Amino acid sequence: MDGNGRWADLRGHSRWVGHRIGCRAVREVVDAAPRLGIGTLTLFAFSADNWRRPARETAALMRLFHSYLTEDLGTATERGVRLTVIGQRGRLPAPVQQAIAGVERATRGGRNLHLRLAVSYSARDAIVEAARQGARSRPQFEQALAAGEPGAAQVDLLIRTGGEQRLSDFLLWECAYAELHFSPVLWPDFTAAHLEQAVDDFRGRERRFGGLLEDVPCA
Numbered sequence: 226m227d228g229n230g231r232w233a234d235l236r237g238h239s240r241w242v243g244h245r246i247g248c249r250a251v252r253e254v255v256d257a258a259p260r261l262g263i264g265t266l267t268l269f270a271f272s273a274d275n276w277r278r279p280a281r282e283t284a285a286l287m288r289l290f291h292s293y294l295t296e297d298l299g300t301a302t303e304r305g306v307r308l309t310v311i312g313q314r315g316r317l318p319a320p321v322q323q324a325i326a327g328v329e330r331a332t333r334g335g336r337n338l339h340l341r342l343a344v345s346y347s348a349r350d351a352i353v354e355a356a357r358q359g360a361r362s363r364p365q366f367e368q369a370l371a372a373g374e375p376g377a378a379q380v381d382l383l384i385r386t387g388g389e390q391r392l393s394d395f396l397l398w399e400c401a402y403a404e405l406h407f408s409p410v411l412w413p414d415f416t417a418a419h420l421e422q423a424v425d426d427f428r429g430r431e432r433r434f435g436g437l438l439e440d441v442p443c444a
């Protein structure tokens with residue numbers, strides 16, 4: 226979800242305003258996802274490397290995550306959204322950790338959308354951690370990596386906004402065969418229509434997973 230800072234700069238606001246308006250875009254996208262046929266949506270909200278930003282910005286982001294988790298809990302349960310968090314949650318402020326635990330518990334029955342927030346997340350750390358758990362086979366390793374969420378083991382479509390064209394430590398193992406969609410739109414301006422456009426584009430892609438088209442079960 227790149228571009229909050231630039232969006233704010235362009236309007237003479239502080240970066241914090243960009244993040245706050247970015248939260249509005251999060252709500253719109255989460256709302257639209259199920260009707261576009263998306264079963265699992267992972268939002269890269271804060272990378273482990275984002276801790277390098279000034280404390281004022283990281284603290285503002287933590288407050289924003291906390292208010293999102295607490296304010297949107299009712300809507301999530303009403304709409305059948307199951308919300309889980311991936312990343313180093315031990316590094317998050319205690320109130321955020323508590324809010325995550327509460328939301329995960331309250332929404333575990335959600336069936337319309339599995340929304341995953343990646344917070345203080347590093348794909349490389351997650352891979353090292355899964356390997357450290359002593360997995361002896363690829364299925365064991367993938368199970369450890371998915372942390373009990375096997376539905377999220379493979380990414381179909383990765384969207385990056387704000388004109389950046391990098392993966393930046395996001396779901397590196399899971400993105401092996403992901404289709405990539407790079408959008409120039411700054412995240413706060415990203416709408417349901419942009420998401421729909423990305424999904425339409427994805428549906429037109431030919432996915433062969435290294436084989437030939439006729440071998441692909443659901444192409």
Ligand code: FPP
Pocket residue numbers: 226227228229230231232243244245247248251268269270271272275286289290293342387412
């Ligand atoms: C990266 O763009 C964005 C972030 C580090 C924060 C993302 C947070 C949100 C979208 C708001 C709230 C999210 C949730 C899940 C409630 P940047 O700010 O570095 O943009 P820039 O490249 O323009 O500087």
